[in-house]
């Protein structure tokens with residue numbers, strides 16, 4: 079096993095470091111030089127793409143948080159209504175679907191029982207199914223009409239890292255693909271170029287590791303932590319909190335920053351760690367006032383923001399600077415420090431990082 083871990087202490091750490099390579103593999107051959115996206119398993123004619131009226135995203139756990147990023151970006155880039163559900167709710171809530179709906183199923187393993195059952199429900203209602211999965215020949219892959227493989231390679235650690243990142247990258251590819259075919263590509267100038275640069279950006283962000291390790295030492299002493307963000311930072315906050323909960327057993331809660339006043343603020347005490355994501359240029363002012371709000375109640379704030387956002391640095395207790403990427407691509411780089419934060423917090427607390435208690439890599443029971 080030591081050899082399989084490639085010199086890393088845990089599979090999770092190895093998989094975090096594999097992300098630049100995994101992203102390159104996800105994007106390889108799909109982003110063409112002329113900006114056209116070619117997805118080998120996806121076959122929509124322009125007419126079929128234009129006929130889509132709704133996207134229903136269905137997934138569980140981390141894959142669902144990737145899906146939430148997908149909802150924000152598909153709506154933003156395509157102006158197409160998108161709903162997202164955890165599969166265990168989708169199955170029973172009687173969502174209104176028809177043949178003009180795209181059922182977008184996301185699953186690393188392709189075997190999650192609720193996800194698979196939801197795929198069948200969506201198909202029964204007439205939806206076309208597009209799957210984003212990592213496992214070739216998995217049940218989800220076999221039952222879908224269209225498929226995007228993430229090519230992340232085997233993921234061993236229970237807590238998903240490279241699978242999430244490549245699912246988000248696949249969602250960007252899908253948005254570009256459908257955008258081109260629906261004739262709305264100009265809504266995302268520079269996106270294809272930004273996507274190509276992402277593996278290098280993730281390499282840069284991995285250099286924050288020693289600093290994150292120090293910060294994790296501080297987190298490890300607490301029993302509660304909060305993650306806040308707005309817009310695309312919100313689903314990333316949810317994923318960051320989930321990572322921390324899963325492997326360090328520290329109670330973490332993610333909140334849409336604008337909702338703080340409606341609940342979480344009551345829980346902030348002297349020294350409570352709050353991880354504030356501030357990567358969305360148009361929401362920066364609002365995030366700043368949320369940071370001030372929690373600081374005024376005694377929170378210890380760790381902010382993640384792009385280089386140059388000195389106003390955020392001035393308010394926070396600690397800052398992790400992210401490489402400059404367009405706001406829309408920020409979810410791909412922002413999640414990486416959060417994975418490392420969860421990892422080093424779990425290590426500091428002496429937890430079994432790769433095999434957290436009570437959790438399984440693939441949930442094939444309902």
Ligand code: G6P
Nearest residue numbers: 139140141185186187190238438
């Ligand atoms: C389990 C795993 C998670 C994963 C979820 C969905 O809970 O521990 O890491 O996100 O299942 O799995 P899937 O294979 O469908 O992506």
